[in-house]
Amino acid sequence: MAKARGFVEFNTEACKGCELCVKACPFDVLDMNHLVNGKGYHFSYMKNYDQCTGCASCAMVCPDVVITVYKVK
Numbered sequence: 306m307a308k309a310r311g312f313v314e315f316n317t318e319a320c321k322g323c324e325l326c327v328k329a330c331p332f333d334v335l336d337m338n339h340l341v342n343g344k345g346y347h348f349s350y351m352k353n354y355d356q357c358t359g360c361a362s363c364a365m366v367c368p369d370v371v372i373t374v375y376k377v378k
């Protein structure tokens with residue numbers, strides 16, 4: 306069976322920079338950007354695209370519903 310792959314999209318302007326998603330990802334996919342959004346918060350991004358499985362752990366912990374998860378086969 307092919308390994309499930311995932312991709313996550315961020316509503317960057319809604320991110321508060323809490324880093325919960327970075328810590329929640331079991332595959333070290335996410336990291337905080339050194340840039341800031343319009344509100345002055347560092348926002349998360351996909352550092353390791355290849356490692357995402359689409360498990361959605363990041364989206365579940367985000368208090369501000371910033372993350373949308375897509376799954377591809």
Ligand code: SF4
Binds near residue numbers: 332333
């Ligand atoms: S969907 Fe899962 S593997 Fe992908 S970034 Fe989120 S927590 Fe990490």
Ligand code: SF4
Binds near residue numbers: 320321324369370
């Ligand atoms: S959990 Fe949500 S608000 Fe917190 S850093 Fe991640 S995307 Fe931003």
